[in-house]
Amino acid sequence: MRPTHSELLTPLEEFTQLHWATVRRFGRRTVDLAFPNPQFLTDPRPYEVLASLASRAGPLDLRYSPFGGFTPVRRRLAGALAKQHSLPYTWNDIIMTPGATAGLRVVLRTVFASGDHVILISPCWMDYPLYLTDLGLSYTLVPSTRDKHLDPDAIEEAWTPGTRGVIISQPASPTGVIHDHTELQRLAAVLEGHARARSPLLIADEAHAHQVWDNTSCPSPAAYYAHTFTVRSFGKAWEMQGQRTGCLAVSPRLEPRSETTTALLRQMRIGGHCAPTALTQQLAAALCETAPYLKGLADLHRHARQHLHAAGVTVLDTHATRFLYARCPRADDRAFVSQLADRGVLVMPSSLFHERGWFRIALNLAGSDLDRAITTIGEECAHA
Template sequence: MIAQHYVDMLGGKSVIRQLSEWSTARGTEIGYENVFDYSLGNPSVPCPPKFTQTMLRLLQTCDPVTLHGYSPTLTIPSVRAAVAENLRSRFGVPYTADHIFMTTGAAGALAHALRCVGVPGQNVITFAPYFSEYKPYVEGADMTLRVVPPRVEDFQIDFDGLEALLDKDTAAVLINTPNNPSGVAYSPETLRNLASCLQAASAKFGHHIFLISDEPYREIVFGGAAQQHPAAYYADTLTCYSFSKSLSLPGERIGYVAANPACEKAELIVPMCGQISRGTGHNCPASLIQLAVAECLDVTSDLSVYERNMELIYAELVRLGFTVLKPGGTFYIFPKALEEDATAFCRKAQDYDLALVPGDGFGCPGYFRMAYCIDTKKVERSFDALRRFVRDCYGR
């Protein structure tokens, strides 16, 4: 007998993946250079030279048996120590190696963090618009995802909405800043208010309500803004990070969980992650990649292309009359569609070889996402198709 739950999931295939597959198929017909694929958030800039050089050196000079062997259950101590020192020096939170656990990207980090602080039957609260995979992540841990409706005027947190959902069964609040899909970064004021809210709720309900901070876009912030670290605002925070965006390494599947040293049972979080790995079959990311990223914590890919693309797209959308917030980071922008049904809007865009993602799956109907991690020249060439689409279908 097979598991019906996963059979049922086959009917819920990601719209993002469907659009990406459509773009690829369409590209075989007309040339992919003529398909303006804003569907998938796949980094478009190469990893930094230092990462490549580090990989080559490790492969050429290290004992192969050691280099390609299993890492310790709690992941490589020297790597954990390097990550802790980097976070400590940047954000002033006194992490040590004992507070870091290396994972298979941010998804692996979230899988561990959710299981560290929640038990089956509890709920996790997040804020629309939110990354659509949060639902299977949370439900995979036998918990329920509750969604606070979007505050569309600025996509910061609606605290009245949050307080309405917090209850005795709330295990954690899950945030993503800078945010996929909106591109908005939570302000220091928002983070301070969130910390106060969670402190009050924890006291009210008699248990620690954790903050799980999903931060794969932490390094992609615009306008010279300071990078925020929510753990610096709230003690009971588990930070989930990925090097997929900062180092352009999505295929290497490497990230970490960082437990704020001041959180409840901080000394147990990493050992618990080791046991969670046993139960989920995670069993540590590749030793080679752990060692390589540990030497590249002070560099990023050339992330400036994303800000350049954002400025171009934002200006064009405003010129065409879209309602849109200017992103503070990531490589996403989230305009309001020109009709109430964003899915219909995005279907019409396909006739102009534009792949746009409707906001329904992000908990925000009526909006659509553009992932502008593509070549800048292609961004500029897409504007002719966008203008024709808007003119022909909406008279603008």
């Protein structure tokens, strides 16, 4: 039996209630490392560019845009993505969306039909199963390896005659793991091995692609498999998530290419999705070739991971995203997270991401508050 809408909605709703209750109880003493809402800037430039654009904006700068976004903006983003993916994107391959979530919803609704089967890699972003269930699509959660990398053999084993696609995130959310060349090559081989009447589709969620440091290679799945849709979020890169600015990119090698883009644009309208605001589209164009400053986030990552290890907490060694993924000292990760909340520290249980036994830390704070949270986590792990 597949989970119902209510069963899929309830875990996050319950955690949100815990979050609110903890903030009400502890007030400013709460150390909130749950939802990724950073309380400091690692790179002020996007805010400065946005302020400059707003100060110069006239009526025509803030006009309606087409459903796919302004053509000059799409052209700039296509050029930037072509360099990053080494693929010949054109402006018509890019659709501006109000955040990555809307882009995911639009592509799922467009390219799959009711009854299709989709493979997900767990742990995964919490609402993939919710979207698929709402669209009448079935899915299988395929566990990643012990170190949270792709397991192509398990993906192959989960394949059914009705399987029409796979969703992965790169870098992976919530773990921060980057899938390397060999993994993506093997995944492409699995997909190509099932290309019969029609090729299966790969949806690559690259919402955190701009948060990779230490010169770590983060190859795009689109470079390995022709029938790929890429979803991106600019808000996460700029640390202004609430501005809800993202894009959906159709691989230049996908067939049929133009008909698919037309169908996606129509689904934007059918689903009531407009392009992002005119101002944030201009911001996307202005910053699309600007790499964020990540040294502060990388240093914070290393600091937190080092101190968690010293406290006896197992943490994945990663070089991407604002997240740390830590092993829970007990099987019931939600109970452990509740224990931490009782001491004013908020983190997210991995069961929200369709895996048990871990928890996710969002590095929203630095300094003494973060160190206090790390000490608390270490103490609770030691006493578990």
